[in-house]
Amino acid sequence: MSTTAVELVGLSKSFGDVTAVDGVDLEIRDGEFFSMLGPSGSGKTTVLRMIAGFEQPTSGRVHLAGQDVTGRPPFARDVNTVFQDYALFPHMDVLANVEYGLRVKKVPRAERRERATAALEAVQLGDLAARRPTQLSGGQRQRVALARALVNRPKVLLLDEPLGALDLKLRRSMQLELKQIQRDVGITFVFVTHDQEEALTMSDRIAVFRDGRIEQVAAPADLYESPASPFVAGFVGTSNLLEGEAAHTVLGRRGVFSIRPEKIHLGDEVGDDDATAPGVVQDVVYLGSVNHYLVELDAGPTLTVLRQNLRGTTHEAMALRGQRVTVGWAPEHVIELDQERQGQQHQELEES
Amino acid sequence: MSTTAVELVGLSKSFGDVTAVDGVDLEIRDGEFFSMLGPSGSGKTTVLRMIAGFEQPTSGRVHLAGQDVTGRPPFARDVNTVFQDYALFPHMDVLANVEYGLRVKKVPRAERRERATAALEAVQLGDLAARRPTQLSGGQRQRVALARALVNRPKVLLLDEPLGALDLKLRRSMQLELKQIQRDVGITFVFVTHDQEEALTMSDRIAVFRDGRIEQVAAPADLYESPASPFVAGFVGTSNLLEGEAAHTVLGRRGVFSIRPEKIHLGDEVGDDDATAPGVVQDVVYLGSVNHYLVELDAGPTLTVLRQNLRGTTHEAMALRGQRVTVGWAPEHVIELDQERQGQQHQELEES
Amino acid sequence: GTSSGDDDGGGGGATGSEEQGGFTAPDIEMAESLGDNEGTLSVLAWPGYAEDGSTDKSVDWVTPFEEGTGCQVEVKYFGTSDEAVSLMKSGQYDVVSASGDASLRLIAGGDVAPVNTDLIDNYADVWSFLKDRDWNSVDGQMYGVPHGYGANLLMYNTDEVDPAPTSWSSVFDDAGTYSGKVTSYDSPIYIADAALYLMNTQPDLGIKDPYSLDADQLAAAVDLLKQQREHVGEYWSDYLKETQAFKTGDSVIGTTWQVIANLAQSEGATVEAFLPDEGSTGWSDTWMVSSKTEAPNCAYAWLNHIVSPEANAAVAEWFGEAPANEKACDLTSDGFCESYHAGDEAYAEKIHYWTTPIEQCLDGRTDVTCTTYQDWTQAWTEIKG
């Protein structure tokens, strides 16, 4: 098993009355791409800032590579941060920005220059070394911020929604690029985002935050396929909840259940072993590569059904609107959500 | 045929040396949900601002409901705008913000109050009327901005990336809500975005902008399935370009071709009539509801293949990484992209 | 000249004095008799010369005048003699308190009328040595009523300065004894003090009048002052500054006004001030009547009032100078007139009243041009360095 890069023990942080982080225990493995996912205000940034040392925990400890670093100032920790607003120094050119960390560590000029140039090459910005940050586009700034952090070869790189300010197209391509860079350098990445798709795409493991606590820690597929709570199910992907009376009517059981949109069969796809339910297609949302069918079940709830546009025309798909259909699913794809279960337990489960 | 809500004739706008908009001709129909899609800096906002009257065109005319309004100030045009940053008046409460347009038009107090309250109800904010904009969340602000514009019952509502600042989850739900509101009120919406998925989901028709020109105007499905140029193909969805030697090897033809990721069959799915090509799965990107398989063809290019996670486990999907596979597609799903063709011609084609 | 900051002695005189013979006063009618008061009077005065109780309730000699004569007074203050001259030219003011360096200009310019002293009852009580002087009369015709005068004295700290000084030499040739604690008045006109000293100590220079110096004489005075500068702790320009400096011991010897000396003593400083035998510089002011006045009766009433024993005493005490009216001394506080040497003719004769240096030498020389006040100003800047 791999060693531990970051370990958080009972980490809490309050700002006055607000408890931003509330007893977080977490182990991040060496070399892993670890994401923190959660809605706005759930405490992701605060945890990151405590790892970096910008914020002192109200209680709990932070360990980096086995060492307790709680109380150490940021400059005495072997981690670097890529800030959401990049925080590039406006009075320095790109090269000077990237060199900064080496300069304050008194790395000799020649080596400094060389490493900075290499880092800039790595993010494909070799030719913009002499520009000022203001003369760069958002994506370019993002890469400078990355190079500035990476050039120090930290043990852990912390990234706080680094792609948040980019437009979708650029964001997608930066996601791939970032993941690639992480693989190349082998540094542990701790990545904060509130975009589930981004987290699923890039991460080795994801921690889902809610109200300052961790709801679940798991690999993307596990998280998606076995969410520990309705919250996780809803936050990561579309959850199609069935509960109460409707659950009883459709599934014959009581409890809270979720069926992923892509697991639901539509019309003649429905297999023999599938559980089924009748309903009406309320709307068809065209998304290019896939369609979403919103099916209102006779039992009450509306299920979103995802269907890849593999064959057939858009017009055929659209024609379903208003039609009565039968939806079905394999029983093993019904996820039972135990609302009582704590994310914490799940994490332990997952770590073992 | 429906009447014309907005007509742009040879519209151009230069800022000093920069030509932001370069000869745009466009007709937007009454009651339509019309999107302007394009990368950053392609001139979308500038066109919108010329329709609203904030910017005077360097040349060309703007017609609203058949009337030439070029040169009229914003307050003399029957359009309203929802700004990207909402531009709510921070010194007024929510109700006063919504009432503002009616107040300046000297609508009597009682009617004003009534209409504003109704508009707030429509966006489900009836109980927040007394709050200040600073006390609202992003999504709530967005809705106030919408109510503030809608309460004036404009002929045309202009929206400049109104969902840009929201997080993904909220954004998705606002997309649906916005579309619903548009259907209910029947007002023409002109919607600026750089998110292709958003445009595809919501729009009746989409104009794709590039460098101040319109590359193509079409309904979502037509745009996606018959892109007029490699640019459109790439901007709207993943394009999987085949060109030059590779095209010749794989397709037996010369030219530029695109195959959509969801149209490509993988392994045993490949049908008898399908054109095929051998390759190696380089990577599998897990996205929850779907997976992306990056297949490097022996002929050179890498194709992205999208596969819905309908059946089978994630582990099976991941296991494909590094495997040799055969990909295939129905010949009719190969899109020939004529690089010479102008988006303009396509638009005419489409309009006829 | 007065005490209002360092603005004294500004501007140039009109022409020379009588000795040069180049000067005849314009023919301006003099009032022969008085009629009813007009009701309003516009007064142009140095700050402090026409107090109406607004600065200090107990300091008010305007209101009694208004009550007594029915002339409503409007006061405007001026800061320099130049300003006084130019304001008088506008003709808006009925009476003016003119210093020695402004009076001749006003007379020559026809801005003020001869004053019929017979119509001013209190004129009789004015010290005779103030009457018919160069700066307030032409050919024996008075152009105003003397108001008050004072001398620039030598003050020293009795604890620190031993033996007691007797001559200006202690701040000039012997300034080194108290180096760093010497103080001088901060104005170009102070050059005259040096010239006066040189007049006594270096007769070769031929200085006859400290206000008419040719280039060489000025250079000599400047040299002397530059030597003095080495030992000057600070130049003073206002009461507070000098009183403080003497009290704290930051200054122990230097020029002063009687009023400052009195103030310092009353504040407990161990100082003495005296008029050295060489004589000294000083000032004398005159109230004059505009030639264009439309309120001659009120104007005469004002002149009469301001040299009345009561008013004159009040002004003198408030302002800190010797009163012009000998009867005023009966009304001033005990020892006031003594301390200001009011009426001491011998003392007054030793005062060389401030006059504006101009090109024509006031001492009657015609073979050289004298240095002007502008030259003095530049020289003063150089002296201070």
Next chain:
Amino acid sequence: MLWLGVLYLGSLAALFITSLWSVDAFGGNIERIWTLDNYRDLFTIDVYRTITVRTLLIAAAVTIIDAVLAFPVALYMAKVASPRLQRILVIAVLTPLWASYLVKAYAWRGMFASGGPLDAVGLSPGYGLAATVLTLSYLWLPYMILPMYAGLERLPNSLIEASADLGAGTGTTMRRVVLPVLFPAAVAGSIFTFSLTLGDYIAVKIVGGANQMLGNVVYDSFLTGNNLPFAAAVATIPVAAMLVYLTAVRRTGALDSL
């Protein structure tokens, strides 16, 4: 706009033209004869050079002292103090502006006096240039603190954090990040301190001992000496100094942060 254009620039131009004239021998009246005499005097007589250099040095010293004093205060206000304390501190810094300039200058005279509060603890430099510099620094300090404070408020915290994150200690962060970014604001403040010092003639009279500055020369020439042309000529020195300074700092963006 027109107001300023016509009135102010016109006045300056008129002043400059006046500096090329002279006064008549009686004094007071300007003779409209073109002459460079005033400037010749200015350049040939040593004393003016001495005074100019002295004044510039004092201005520089005041500016530096103010910058040094203002920086930590502004930093504390902008980055450490709670919003409430921040507000109180702003008031604390602004309040002295309302106490009369003269009264404050005299208060310093009292502080420096022999046997005064400073002398009592053995810290008084006595009246002179040191006292002048100190008093002027005191008088203009708020004009330095306020722009610096505004500048620091605009400085994103993330820049400071980024620097610490990259391994820079507090000192290095100050030197390499905060100070350079703060520079325009400091320059904006220095425009005040520099210009106010160049034009001052009162403080030096009160605490400056026997010394004089450019302002005194202008004042003496104009009001005491009634020699406007010469005063105007002298006035061109600080004007030139400020214009040189302004053009030099214009590119730093300081003019926007006044």
Next chain:
Amino acid sequence: MTRSVLLAFSALVLLFVYAPLALVVLNSFNTSRTFEWPPPGFTTKWWSAAVDSEGARNAIVVSLEVALVATVIALVLGTMAALALQRFRFFGRDTVSLLIILPIALPGVVTGIALANAFLTMFGIELGMLTLVVSHATFCIVTVFNNAIARLRRLGGNLEEASMDLGAGTFRTFWSVTLPMMRSALLAGALLSFALSFDEIIVTTFTAGQGIQTLPIWIYQNLFRPNQAPVVNVVAAALIVLSIVPIWLSQKLAGTDESVAAAR
């Protein structure tokens, strides 16, 4: 650690700032007329003298008037200049902002004699209230202008566009949106400009003529009167105390600033 050093230093500087002011207050109770140290005795007679001093009261009134009028002029012109500069891209934008800061960037002595000379010779106006107010307004404009333009820059044009979009004309937009948004900035600018004008002595000396006694001039003249110096101290001490009120008020009002920023 750094924080406590900063705090200590700031406290020291504040001590430096307030020690002389404390001395002023102390001296207003000092029996010595020349601020003897240590004070030989304690008296309130200066305070009662000050209360009775009509001159001080008049001077305060004059100063308030001048500062008020100058501030109003500066407010109008400064705001207009800021709006014009923000709105229109014309060639000399830089030059204009330089021009506006010039009156404050050039020493007061220069401004003073330049304006005095201009009034007297170019326009032939006698020095008085008018010239004084005009001169003060000239250098006050810059504080209003700077505050206004900074705020406008921060606001961008979006809110105004939103208002026009909703049917409000130019004037209406200015009145209901631009002005309220700029209020706290204008208030801060006005306050500073008021303070500048209120305590201005150099330009005042040159452009007021003798008839007008503003408070600083009154103080200047009274410092030269032997019995008045302590009264001057009283006035100054009172002003220090009273000045907290407008500053505190403005700070309170400017508190809306944060909400402006947050709303964006």
